[in-house]
Amino acid sequence: MPVANNMGQLENMFRQHLQKAMRVVQAKAEEDMFEETGMFYTVGTPKLYPRTGGLGSSPRTTALSVGGNSVSFEAYLEPPDYSAVNAYLQSLGYQSYFSGMQVLTAAEQHRAHILGKPYFWSRAKKKIERDFYNTMQSFFS
Numbered sequence: 001m002p003v004a005n006n007m008g009q010l011e012n013m014f015r016q017h018l019q020k021a022m023r024v025v026q027a028k029a030e031e032d033m034f035e036e037t038g039m040f041y042t043v044g045t046p047k048l049y050p051r052t053g054g055l056g057s058s059p060r061t062t063a064l065s066v067g068g069n070s071v072s073f074e075a076y077l078e079p080p081d082y083s084a085v086n087a088y089l090q091s092l093g094y095q096s097y098f099s100g101m102q103v104l105t106a107a108e109q110h111r112a113h114i115l116g117k118p119y120f121w122s123r124a125k126k127k128i129e130r131d132f133y134n135t136m137q138s139f140f141s
Contacts, residue, residue: 021139032127033059036120044115054080
């Protein structure tokens with residue numbers, strides 16, 4: 001195990017170890033998001049609209065941001081492009097165009113007749129939080 005001879009070396013060792021830990025958290029966050037958005041498709045089979053799979057491919061993370069003694073990244077869902085108009089939905093009196101963010105929000109909250117397993121983002125955030133704490137504990141205990 002390396003030994004620090006001064007505070008600068010100790011801080012550098014800490015930063016390197018923290019970056020390794022955050023890379024693990026980042027990878028687990030992506031897994032969590034893909035797992036939960038994938039599970040969305042296990043509930044219901046829509047008859048009014050085709051499934052595009054856009055939600056399942058929406059998880060993203062940014063590159064690690066390192067500054068001073070902090071390391072971070074962002075985990076998010078990239079709103080899919082749902083620009084096609086559904087004439088059948090319009091004929092029934094439904095809005096046939098939702099933005100990607102409207103679709104993500106409605107799917108999460110089980111609204112707007114979107115069929116799927118709701119609360120995928122809520123579950124993913126809980127898993128990411130759990131993975132963060134477990135990873136930090138494993139790296140720094």
